[in-house]
Amino acid sequence: MILSYKTERLPLNFFMLGVTLLITGVALIISDVYPGVVAIVIAIPFLFTHSGLLIDAKNKGYKKYTGIFGLRLGSWTDLSKATHLQIIHTRETKGMAVLSIARNETNKVYKLLLMFPHQRILLISNSQQKVEAVAKEIAEALSLELKHAKS
Incomplete structure (x- = not known):
């Protein structure tokens, strides 16, 4: 699958x-x-x-x-050595400047990480609902534990 x-x-x-x-x-x-x-x-x-x-x-x-x-x-x-999936949330700031006009936008972004013993890989970055739905589907398909980072 x-x-x-x-x-x-x-x-x-x-x-x-x-x-x-x-x-x-x-x-x-x-x-x-x-x-x-x-x-x-x-x-x-x-x-x-x-x-x-x-x-x-x-x-x-x-x-x-x-x-x-x-x-x-x-x-x-x-993926055979993957230990678990983890959802974290961060704040990301995007900036744009044109001539003398500058604009910054800060958003809360959720990320799904695939955890290995000595490495982590970012799979998806999106809204909370999208990341959680994808995380549950992947965790079930790969038989991995899904963990949420503590706030």
Whole structure:
């Protein structure tokens, strides 16, 4: 049984670049300027690239991948020595500055960690409800204990 989760897309500014290139390419093709096809081809990765996580419960492996059009690039890693899953929460601050205008945004983010004896791997980072639902599903499939960090 393979569990599949999409974790994120490219940041918004790259997605908007893709949209801009696509619109520009279409406008150039309509204007009989055929190099607009190049702009459309360049826009495709910006619009359709995403990342995700595959967990193979039968073979005890996981794969973090980058995907585009169903092609999932990444390598499988062994999970047989995993000890447990742990949910933690942190505060993450994202900042953006344009010219003299700066903006910071702080959010509470929940993270699902896969714990090994000498290593921990971040599987998913999202809202509390999403992380807890995914954690329960993964813990059940891999027969691992699910722990919550103390606040």
